[in-house]
Amino acid sequence: MTSIELRDVQKFFGAVQVIKDMNLKIADGEFIVLLGQSGCGKTTTLRAIAGLETIDRGDILIDGQPVQNLKCSDRDIAMVFQSFSLYPHMTVFENIAFPLRATRMSKADTDNRVREIAKVLRINDLLDKRPSALSGGDMQRVAIGRALVRRPKAMLMDEPIGALDAKLREEMRAEIKRLHVKQGSTTIYVTHDQIEAMSLADRIVIMHEGRLQQVGSPTEVYARPSNLFVAQFVGSPVMNIAPAEVKSSKDSAEVGLGGGQNFGFPSALISQLDAARSRSGQLALGIRPEGVLVSREEKKGYLPVEIHLIEPLGSYDIVDLKVGEQLLRARTRSGYVERTGDKVYARIDPEQTHFFDTASGNSLGVRL
Amino acid sequence: MAAVTTSTERSLNRLAIVGVLIVTMIFLAPIYWIASTAFKPRNLSTTIPPTVVFTPEVSPFVKLFTKRSQLRTPPTPEEYAAAPWWERMVFDGGEKVVRDGKGNVQWSGYPSRFMNSLIVAIVSTILAVGMGTLTAYGFSRFKVKGEGDLLFFILSTRMLPPVVVAIPMFLMYRAVGLNDTHLGLIILYTAFNLSFSVWLMKGFMDEIPKEYEEAALVDGYTRMQAFFKVVLPEAATGIAATAVFCFITAWNEYAFALIMTNRRAQTAPPFIPSQVGSGLPDWTVIAAGTLLFLLPVAIFTFLLRNHLLRGVTFGAIRK
Incomplete structure (x- = not known):
């Protein structure tokens, strides 16, 4: 039973603050993914929890006990590194047994534990090999085995599959998920790959420039991004963002994206938008490609637009539409639009529309 | 391929x-x-042109290890017949083996000089490599204030020919009683080799990814344990290479050994040429002494040859 908590954690590298007021509670057995671009402080946060970095202010609590002044060997936390860091002078068996030797476990028990975990990870027949003789996927399995064998309070993983090729990455992702379900240990996983984050996490923690941006379940983070950064970072293809001009009349509202054409919106949004607008100045509209509806025939509420680019992706196409001076990316059935330069009709699904304050980047929370 | x-x-x-x-x-x-x-007979050792084909003999080695004196009168046939085979070789060269009052053969100075060389070279190598490895680890892994200056200072001890400081060193050693002692030479050679050892080992340490130690730290080991269990085995190649170089330097050193020692702690390099001076030079004995002197370095290098090869540790870290 392990919970981890970060309280007002601050970390400086010289004059640069890499972790800013980090507050986070991680429940027992939870799979948390720290997601962000490189240099956003996610790895430093992970290393601080492991004890490989000191923090300048704040508390790190494991099971309610502050550990920020404990050495990493006293925190009982295991870590898997991106580079795997298998000891090259030891066999796979010795690598996995290494953490147990630190606890002076008896030879028979060590042997049992190593073989047990090797079976779970399906690496029993590799135990006598050296790391240099292993494939990338097997190296990673060994690294995970070494982390799990001690039955640590928590598992930390720093981009553990970032060094693998795409196909293997997918395979290992499923394996990590399977292991987590089986072992149920509290896990913190660092990645810059949002697909990895979405597929693995119970909750995603999005970081940017050392600051926590949003914490939530994958669906929550995807459907209700709290600011422009999260909106654009999560989801592929990226959410469309455009400066919006809201014009309201009695029973309808229009949102212009420049170029004289306005998309109609239900008036229910107006009062909310009006209230929000009084607080902030310029608005930005965000819509994911699947929220841009495309029709080949003219329909009510649809605006004529020109097809600028088509990217066929197999199961669906991504189409760039020219709306005034803006480009909107839409997701269509594969082959639905045929040629660039064609004229089609498009509208923005009001239910999937997000509004942001351009100045602060924060979501206005205005939803239909 | x-x-x-x-x-x-x-x-x-x-x-x-x-x-x-x-x-x-x-x-x-x-x-x-x-x-x-x-392995040449003495009369063939200085022929011009050099003799290439000859019957090899071991008399130079017998002479190397025994104390001899010139024969005034040739040995009587009884004496000659009673002498063991190796003593006859000395007689054949116009010399006799010196024996003490009880008739025991007197050893020459060579074996003890050879032992001195071994003691001084081995101990100073262990010290230089040991301290160099620890220092290099410190510089490589921790933020040391004035790191560049310190490393330059360490290197600067190599920037003048060592013999420049021979006279002051000699005076200082005499004052503190380190003249002609093993300890004196060991300290001297360790100091010479240390700068080299630190710089060489720093290069090797820098190449060992620090993730290995971090992995060991989260695996429940202290930094000291991580150093001995993970870093040291990884640094074996570098340690072997550094040890070979330090050993060769200490083993071959001539100038300081000549100045600082004369009997008790004298090493082989100043001893071997000193044999030239007594009577007519016997080049075969000098050659025999030199040949034996070459062996330890060759053996030492041969034993460490596997560690001198790079690539033992290749491929366990993904970059």
């Missing part, structure tokens, strides 16, 4: 092999000269 080679490349390869052979022969020529002289 077999690469495609053209006929020009093949003939170039052959040419390169011939070149390598010639260079190797140039390098091996002095060693051959010493080795052949060590």
Whole structure:
């Protein structure tokens, strides 16, 4: 039973603050993914929890006990590194047994534990090999085995599959998920790959420039991004963002994206938008490609637009539409639009529309 | 993977092999000269042109290890017949083996000088490599204030010919009673080798990814344990290479050994040429002493040859 908590954690590298007021509670057995671009402080946060970095202010609590002044060997936390860091002078068996030797476990028990975990990870027949003789996927399995064998309070993983090729990455992702379900240990996983984050996490923690941006379940983070950064970072293809001009009349509202054409919106949004607008100045509209509806025939509420680019992706196409001076990316059935330069009709699904304050980047929370 | 080679490349390869052979022969020529002289009869050792074909004999080695004096009168046939085979060789050279009152053979100075060389070289190598490894680890892994300046200072001890400080060192050593002691030479050679050892080991340490230690730290080990269990085995290649170089430097050092020692702690390098001076130089004995002196370095390097090869640790870290 392990919970981890970060309280007002601050970390400086010289004059640069890499972790800013980090507050986070991680429940027992939870799979948390720290997601962000490189240099956003996610790895430093992970290393601080492991004890490989000191923090300048704040508390790190494991099971309610502050550990920020404990050495990493006293925190009982295991870590898997991106580079795997298998000891090259030891066999796979010795690598996995290494953490147990630190606890002076008896030879028979060590042997049992190593073989047990090797079976779970399906690496029993590799135990006598050296790391240099292993494939990338097997190296990673060994690294995970070494982390799990001690039955640590928590598992930390720093981009553990970032060094693998795409196909293997997918395979290992499923394996990590399977292991987590089986072992149920509290896990913190660092990645810059949002697909990895979405597929693995119970909750995603999005970081940017050392600051926590949003914490939530994958669906929550995807459907209700709290600011422009999260909106654009999560989801592929990226959410469309455009400066919006809201014009309201009695029973309808229009949102212009420049170029004289306005998309109609239900008036229910107006009062909310009006209230929000009084607080902030310029608005930005965000819509994911699947929220841009495309029709080949003219329909009510649809605006004529020109097809600028088509990217066929197999199961669906991504189409760039020219709306005034803006480009909107839409997701269509594969082959639905045929040629660039064609004229089609498009509208923005009001239910999937997000509004942001351009100045602060924060979501206005205005939803239909 | 077999690469495609053209006929020009093949003939170039052959040419390169011939070149390598010639260079190797140039390098091996002095060693051959010493080795052949060590087994020559004395009268053939200085012939011009050099004698290449001769019946090898071990008399130079017998003379090397025994204390001898010039024969005033030749031995009587009884004396000659009673002498063991090796003593006859000395008689044949116009000398006799010196014995004490009880008739025990007196050893020459060579074995003890050889032992001195071994003691001084081994101990100073262990010290220089040990301290160098720890220092290099510190510089490589921790933020040391003034790191660049300190490293430069360490290197600067190598920036003048060591013999420049020989006289002051001699005076200081005499004052503190380190003259002609093993400890004195060990301290001296350790100090010489330390800068070299630190710099070489720092290069090796920098190449060992620090993730290994971090992995060991989260695996429940202290930094000291991580150093001994993970870093040291990884640094074996570097340690072996550094040890070979330090050993060779200490083993071959001549100038300081000549100045600082004369009997008790004298090493082999100043002793061997001192044999030239007594009577007519016997080059075969000097060659025999030199040949034996070459062996430890050759053996030491041979024993460490596996560690001198790179690539033992290749491939366990993904970059």
